[in-house]
Amino acid sequence: MRGRSGIGTRALALACIVCCGCAITHAPWGWMGYPAEERAAAHGAWVALRLDSPSAAQLRGELIAVSEDSLFMADRTFHAVARSTIRSARLLTYNPGTLLMAGGVMLGTGSTILNGWALIFTAPMWMIGGAIATGMRTFEPILDYPACGWSRLAPFARFPQGLPMMLDRSSIHMKSYNLGSPGLEGSATESP
Amino acid sequence: MGRLSILLMLSLLVATAGCGPSFKEIKRETLTRSDFSTLMDDDVKALGKSSPYMKVHMRNGNVYVLEDWSTDSTRQLIEGYGTLYSAQRDVLDQRRFRIGVDSVAIFETNVLRTSMAGRALTLFMGITAAVTVACLANPKACFGSCPTFYVRDGNDARLVAEGFSASIAPRLEATDVDDVGRTAAGGEDFSIEMRNEALETHVVRYVNLLAAPRSHGGRVFADLTGRFWESRAVLPPSSATGPEGDCLALLMNVDDAERYSKTDSTYLGAKETVEMEFDRVPEGPCGLVIGCRQTLLSTYLLYQAYAYMGSRAGYWFAQIERGNLMQAQNPVQKMLGGVEVMTQDTSGAWRVIGQIEEYGPLATDVHLVPLGTLPGEHVRVRLRMTKGNWRIDYAALAILSGAVETVRVRPYAAIKDGRLDDATLDILCDSAKTLTTLPGDVYTLKYHLPDTSIDYELFLESRGYYLEWIRSEWIEEENPSFLAEMFLSPRASLTRLAPEFKKAESGMEDSFWRSRYARP
Numbered sequence: 001m002r003g004r005s006g007i008g009t010r011a012l013a014l015a016c017i018v019c020c021g022c023a024i025t026h027a028p029w030g031w032m033g034y035p036a037e038e039r040a041a042a043h044g045a046w047v048a049l050r051l052d053s054p055s056a057a058q059l060r061g062e063l064i065a066v067s068e069d070s071l072f073m074a075d076r077t078f079h080a081v082a083r084s085t086i087r088s089a090r091l092l093t094y095n096p097g098t099l100l101m102a103g104g105v106m107l108g109t110g111s112t113i114l115n116g117w118a119l120i121f122t123a124p125m126w127m128i129g130g131a132i133a134t135g136m137r138t139f140e141p142i143l144d145y146p147a148c149g150w151s152r153l154a155p156f157a158r159f160p161q162g163l164p165m166m167l168d169r170s171s172i173h174m175k176s177y178n179l180g181s182p183g184l185e186g187s188a189t190e191s192p
Numbered sequence: 193m194g195r196l197s198i199l200l201m202l203s204l205l206v207a208t209a210g211c212g213p214s215f216k217e218i219k220r221e222t223l224t225r226s227d228f229s230t231l232m233d234d235d236v237k238a239l240g241k242s243s244p245y246m247k248v249h250m251r252n253g254n255v256y257v258l259e260d261w262s263t264d265s266t267r268q269l270i271e272g273y274g275t276l277y278s279a280q281r282d283v284l285d286q287r288r289f290r291i292g293v294d295s296v297a298i299f300e301t302n303v304l305r306t307s308m309a310g311r312a313l314t315l316f317m318g319i320t321a322a323v324t325v326a327c328l329a330n331p332k333a334c335f336g337s338c339p340t341f342y343v344r345d346g347n348d349a350r351l352v353a354e355g356f357s358a359s360i361a362p363r364l365e366a367t368d369v370d371d372v373g374r375t376a377a378g379g380e381d382f383s384i385e386m387r388n389e390a391l392e393t394h395v396v397r398y399v400n401l402l403a404a405p406r407s408h409g410g411r412v413f414a415d416l417t418g419r420f421w422e423s424r425a426v427l428p429p430s431s432a433t434g435p436e437g438d439c440l441a442l443l444m445n446v447d448d449a450e451r452y453s454k455t456d457s458t459y460l461g462a463k464e465t466v467e468m469e470f471d472r473v474p475e476g477p478c479g480l481v482i483g484c485r486q487t488l489l490s491t492y493l494l495y496q497a498y499a500y501m502g503s504r505a506g507y508w509f510a511q512i513e514r515g516n517l518m519q520a521q522n523p524v525q526k527m528l529g530g531v532e533v534m535t536q537d538t539s540g541a542w543r544v545i546g547q548i549e550e551y552g553p554l555a556t557d558v559h560l561v562p563l564g565t566l567p568g569e570h571v572r573v574r575l576r577m578t579k580g581n582w583r584i585d586y587a588a589l590a591i592l593s594g595a596v597e598t599v600r601v602r603p604y605a606a607i608k609d610g611r612l613d614d615a616t617l618d619i620l621c622d623s624a625k626t627l628t629t630l631p632g633d634v635y636t637l638k639y640h641l642p643d644t645s646i647d648y649e650l651f652l653e654s655r656g657y658y659l660e661w662i663r664s665e666w667i668e669e670e671n672p673s674f675l676a677e678m679f680l681s682p683r684a685s686l687t688r689l690a691p692e693f694k695k696a697e698s699g700m701e702d703s704f705w706r707s708r709y710a711r712p
Contacts, residue, residue: 035216035217035218035304036216036304038218038302039218039243039244039245039302039304040245040257040259041257042247042255042257042275042277042281043281093218093220094217094218097215100215101215101309101313104313105313108313108316108317108320111320111324112320114320114323114324115320115323115324116323117389118323122316122319122320122323125316125319126316126320129312129316130313130316132312133308133309133312133313133316134309136308136309136312137215137307137309137310140217140307140308140309141217141218155220155221155222155300156220158281159249159253159279160222160249160298160300161222161249161251161297161298164251164252164253164279164297165251166252167252167253167279171279171280172279172280173280175281
């Protein structure tokens with residue numbers, strides 16, 4: 001009983017460390033590709049805006065372009081937002097693969113069974129270090145405004161050069177994605 | 193490596209290989225037309241290598257995603273195989289493109305770099321793999337050989353003895369007496385921690401303390417026949433010389449600074465000698481005190497024998513139980529031998545006076561070899577042993593004052609997992625019963641020394657045997673011919689195994705101690 005409760009406590013502590021230390025992006029599951037995929041992707045990064053205006057407190061979708069005075073984004077429809085009305089913005093530039101990393105940490109922790117008595121060092125190294133690394137990983141693809149200026153966010157837009165002059169704005173929609181659930185395809189609503 | 197080990201290692205490697213690219217980060221940069229036109233050839237080459245994809249954004253919102261791109265020397269054209277997307281990001285075309293730089297709005301490059309988190313994970317994987325490989329690559333250096341006994345000095349547990357190392361089967365059950373290296377006053381309590389730190393089943397009949405009364409300033413030593421001798425004076429050697437030269441400093445104290453050598457590269461049974469001199473030796477009976485333990489040569493050869501037994505290990509152990517195959521007849525161990533103690537007779541010829549054969553590579557044990565009364569004040573003693581088979585930590589000449597009777601003290605309490613364990617205590621106090629321990633088991637045994645005003649020198653008396661768990665990686669080496677060779681032609685075995693042992697010898701001690709079993 002003592003052993004089991006000890007393991008349970010340790011697992012709970014590990015879960016707390018991981019959960020408390022993770023960045024929240026509200027990006028739909030699988031919307032952003034892994035870094036290697038994003039190198040060749042033609043769409044913009046996922047952006048979540050918090051506005052000053054109470055009527056449209058939050059906007060989430062694909063970053064389309066950043067200009068001198070406006071930010072353009074799209075969910076089901078195209079939005080032009082005055083930069084002066086944006087209180088904060090969070091950009092997710094790629095999928096950090098947090099679950100993959102957590103799986104790797106679990107596998108790594110399990111593999112220390114091969115380390116003999118040295119597992120008293122290597123297992124905590126994986127559990128504690130792995131939890132911290134996983135938490136860190138969730139922050140790596142994130143750019144936050146105002147901590148980062150617009151000039152750092154602009155290259156991750158669909159049009160890093162700015163919005164094309166003759167563009168039919170009504171034809172621009174957020175990149176579609178498919179979770180295998182038709183009801184969610186193309187939706188800008190975030191996953192829990 | 194065992195199948196499970198290989199599977200786990202493969203899983204880890206596959207996971208690493210599969211996840212590796214996912215744990216990168218992107219460094220994205222944009223270049224204007226003028227930036228692009230000023231790129232030097234070397235810059236283009238480096239950029240092409242680090243960013244194999246080039247995104248060419250056009251003024252109308254279209255974008256080319258080019259792979260394996262290149263540019264002409266004047267930077268007027270860029271070409272590559274890729275996909276053209278519309279502003280709505282529909283695919284318009286997919287082929288090799290040549291694009292005039294004049295019509296480009298901006299260039300975009302993406303360089304992948306290993307992230308901090310990825311680096312941390314790689315480091316953890318490297319450490320784990322290194323520890324795993326060190327242990328698995330040398331399975332015959334994995335921690336083993338009998339129960340270990342620890343005494344606590346404050347928070348530190350110090351290994352003081354290993355019990356019945358040669359008792360590898362029920363028929364070979366034996367009593368072992370080890371010098372604990374501690375003294376205690378009568379009436380005091382004394383605790384010993386007994387651990388099973390190897391992949392072995394230990395069967396322990398009893399663990400008693402032998403308390404040898406000693407006078408003030410005296411020492412008590414156990415000889416090879418189980419008798420105890422008090423010594424009022426202990427003389428350090430005035431010189432000690434091995435094949436490597438002066439080794440006196442290593443033999444002066446029981447301090448883990450040991451004198452040892454490497455095995456012979458062609459024959460594992462090759463012998464060597466260490467010669468010691470003692471000056472101003474008083475008249476009277478004396479004995480040579482030696483603190484020593486074995487290297488891992490014997491353990492390696494024992495595990496090699498298990499490996500040759502392979503899947504038929506059970507059959508061979510049954511033969512031992514039937515008395516058809518006695519450990520005492522093991523010719524390989526016989527050829528390796530113990531530490532022979534030699535003195536010169538009146539004609540100057542060297543004669544063997546006694547031999548230390550205490551087995552075990554873990555704890556240094558202190559033994560006394562009585563030499564009798566030697567003529568003259570200047571005494572020369574020679575140790576002869578197999579090269580690379582013994583680690584000598586201490587040597588001295590004890591002037592013996594007489595035999596000593598010890599008091600046998602049984603444990604009054606046994607503690608396991610922080611709780612009193614009366615069942616274990618009952619077993620250890622009844623020599624008709626045996627205690628079976630498994631890897632990771634730890635027992636603390638408490639003793640109360642007789643309530644007298646005298647001091648005691650403490651010895652541990654343990655009896656039992658142990659069964660080595662046959663590792664799957666050993667079974668893969670099953671070879672009845674080589675097993676027969678070990679018994680029928682030990683010299684050939686020790687010659688054949690020499691190169692293989694030499695390959696592992698240098699890292700063996702380290703691997704051995706790192707492979708101790710601890711319950712997670």
